[in-house]
Amino acid sequence: MSLPILVFVLLALSVAGYVLGRGRAMASAGGDARKLHSLPNYYGWFGFLVALLPAALVLLLWLPAQSVVIDTQVSAMISDRSAAESSRGLVMSDVERVAEGLDLAVDAGVLTEEQAASIRTEFTDVRERLGEVGVALGSDVTSETLQAAQRYRALSSTGDLLRTLAVVAAALAGLAFVYRRADSTFRARNAVEAVVRWILILAASIAILTTVGIILSLIFNTVEFFSLYPAWDFFFGLTWSPSFGGGSELGILPLLWATLYISFIALAVSVPIGLFAAIYLSEYAGPAVRAVAKPLLEVLAGIPTIVYGLFALLTVGPLLVDIFGDGGVLGVGWMGGGTAVMTAGLVMGIMLIPFVSSLSDDIINAVPQAMRDGSLGLGATHSETVKQVILPAALPGIVGAILLAGSRAIGETMIVVLGAGAAARLSLNPFEAMTTVTAKIVSQLTGDADFASPEALVAFALGMTLFVITLGLNVIALYIVRKYREQYE
């Protein structure tokens, strides 16, 4: 039975479990729902879950186990000689393609099941026969590959049969359990709620496990990179000039410098504007202004960063050249082209304004009204109250918001790719093109990258460095917010 059909059957059995659970419970209560421990639907859901979950678990465990078992068995058939010519993995993928081709051929009626199992390279041109049903093979099928493929098919079909039996058996066992347990005294509500709690726990742990997985994959690749390239040169090298031919210099400092430089400009733009906007919105704006202005400001946060990148490339860059470039308004000639640290920094700053203002606005609003009353009651003006009572009280939260915005800026990619240029250089001039860690990760991994070379693996080391920096910023932000959070009560 194929997988989709099996899943469908399993769902049908679960629905049967629902009907069974509910029906059994109602029957044991003589049709009077008031005599049940739980509402009738809880018995239904109990039946549904007991039929579904163990069988689904069996299925989930079976799928990877079956492919591992078959792989080991089949790959044992491949002689070391042919495995030596190309890698064992490539031979195995050939085997899988041939097996797949045979499946298709049988489905299309070109071959009967017996023919597919007994076909021999000695008598038939298998490549041609498979080509007829639309499976293209790169090379002629060797006898060994074909035999392996046939074995693969045989094992798969046995495996699929056993899988179907196991899953259906688990579901039926579940149904039997429901049949025995679902009576009026059974606490179905508690059972269902316990299951729901475990589902919630599972959802929470998936997020955590994913993070752990990401970190691990970064760590392994980073370690591999450092076995190919000296860590000292990576962290303290002043030149970034990768070349896939060899002899690359992969120093992170120019990239890190540009990253921090651009982030600094972005924060210099977004923090004052965002903070002032937040103060205006939370302290001075009337309800009507607030109702319009706050959503408008937050629309900025919904714009995809690639659109900001276009804005940088097409509008802000040329505008800056008109002012600071050769023959520009100021006549200073500082700027050669539209892509520059300043371009990316300004646009990223605009992107971060709603981020800063929205968080700060929430924090300022969280300062209790009693603080404002206390200050106003002493004869302070509104402005004095904001400056000397509200902002100091909200400061830890605002610092946290700024650090969070900073880690967004450091991780930002598209605006940099389009706005800052591609040249890695160490320079103080903000009107020069530079490139950041994130942009280089993209360029090192796009195209035909060979994942064994330090030029590609460096992307993971760069990613790891960024990860550590932003993680550090977030930890500091949380620490500051926690430590200095005012106890208003």
Place this chain on the structure above:
Amino acid sequence: MNEMPVVDAEAGTLLPKISAKKVQVFYGETHAIKDVDLNIADRTVTAFIGPSGCGKSTFLRCLNRMNDTIDICRVEGDIRIDGEDIYDPKVDPVQLRAKVGMVFQKPNPFPKSIYDNIAYGPRIHGLSRSKADLDEIVANSLQKAGLYEEVKDRLDEPGTGLSGGQQQRLCIARAIAVSPEVILMDEPCSALDPIATAKIEELIDELRENYTIVIVTHSMQQAARVSQRTAFFHLGNLVEEGETKEIFTNPTDRRTQDYITGRFG
């Protein structure tokens, strides 16, 4: 229980400290205060009593224009302090509030040090010429609020770390520091335990020598203990005002009698 105030408002020979005539307050459509006429004597403790929602806090907040901070609130009528109309456009509510200090229901020290809490007002109003000056104002205010001995060694610790009663005395000290003439207290003891309440009441009695105090309270015992005059509010109306002793022993209005004998409220 206490000797009579130096100024007798009823006699009319001297101006009362605060006089309100035909005061109306609206919150949007709600008519919260209806036609209140009231004189408040100088250097006296006047208590506002009445059931919840009767408008006593609202009326109190009219006296230093704290209601201005509420958008939908509208005040009509005439309120004078020392004969000056405080709702006159020429009057700056900010300066008014320096003259008419306020202590709130829940202690609300700023999240600053004890010293900075007290120094906040004097700094804003430029009341000190030097650091030594400011130190003296802070120490003085704390002494007047009866808190100095308890906190003199930890003036740089946060005011929010004090106990509830200490926090409330800190707020009173903070109000005293800007040398107001009137201190408004909005249920200052409702969040405090009986011992802290007793200390605040004692303090109010001492402060009467130098300040005009108006206190809103839910506790009739408290009104009887600390005030010389009492005003009873009911449903936005000022029902009765007079000497505290008179109000509690011989009320003229039926509603006052019902309230103080516990028949409603």
